[in-house]
Amino acid sequence: xxxxxxxxxxxxxxxxxxxxxxxxxxxxxxxxxxxxxxxxxxxxxxxxxxxxxxxxxxxxxxxxxxxxxxxxxxxxxxxxxxxxxxxxxxxxxxxxxxxxxxxxxxxxxxxx
Amino acid sequence: xxxxxxxxxxxxxxxxxxxxxxxxxxxxxxxxxxxxxxxxxxxxxxxxxxxxxxxxxxxxxxxxxxxxxxxxxxxxxxxxxxxxxxxxxxxxxxxxxxxxxxxxxxxxxxxxxxx
Numbered sequence: 001x002x003x004x005x006x007x008x009x010x011x012x013x014x015x016x017x018x019x020x021x022x023x024x025x026x027x028x029x030x031x032x033x034x035x036x037x038x039x040x041x042x043x044x045x046x047x048x049x050x051x052x053x054x055x056x057x058x059x060x061x062x063x064x065x066x067x068x069x070x071x072x073x074x075x076x077x078x079x080x081x082x083x084x085x086x087x088x089x090x091x092x093x094x095x096x097x098x099x100x101x102x103x104x105x106x107x108x109x110x111x112x
Numbered sequence: 113x114x115x116x117x118x119x120x121x122x123x124x125x126x127x128x129x130x131x132x133x134x135x136x137x138x139x140x141x142x143x144x145x146x147x148x149x150x151x152x153x154x155x156x157x158x159x160x161x162x163x164x165x166x167x168x169x170x171x172x173x174x175x176x177x178x179x180x181x182x183x184x185x186x187x188x189x190x191x192x193x194x195x196x197x198x199x200x201x202x203x204x205x206x207x208x209x210x211x212x213x214x215x216x217x218x219x220x221x222x223x224x225x226x227x
Binding site for chain 2: 031032034036041042043044045046049051052089091093098099100102103104105
């Protein structure tokens, strides 16, 4: 059974700092991994999707990497801003299943 | 507007009442999902649908009913609401990118309170 873990559960950093959010999963037979952002009281916004054949994806200040063999993904945020404050969720789409399995998220606060 | 819409966005109901949460997508994605999000549990799948008239249970289906007569609509009904069903409910759809890779899109959520 696929399990997805995100560490840390919460993180506070000063503005301008580069930071890394971690996502680990137990079953490496995945189709893809997707990173989402969720603002308080809002829905989930897709940030980056990495297909199983890819090693990384980039969008602006965000870079997501995937190491299937070790069951790990990282989301790198460069030059963090207060507007980056949100909860970040990773979700894994496992081979042979119909659904995404979500981690419980990392709550990020970027201090001005 | 393109995307997934949910209605109502906020709902307060009493224990024992029937409640239906609506979900509509404009893309004609085959797969649609209902999740609930609770503190300490993250996102849990209630029901999903692979196509019109095809639905199946997720992790926490008890107390819920779904239907999918049209591809674009996927309503979720709480037959007799209980306080434990107080939660934020998200509808989602899944889009096939290439091969077996899919991308998931979410609606804005419905915050349901059962008193």
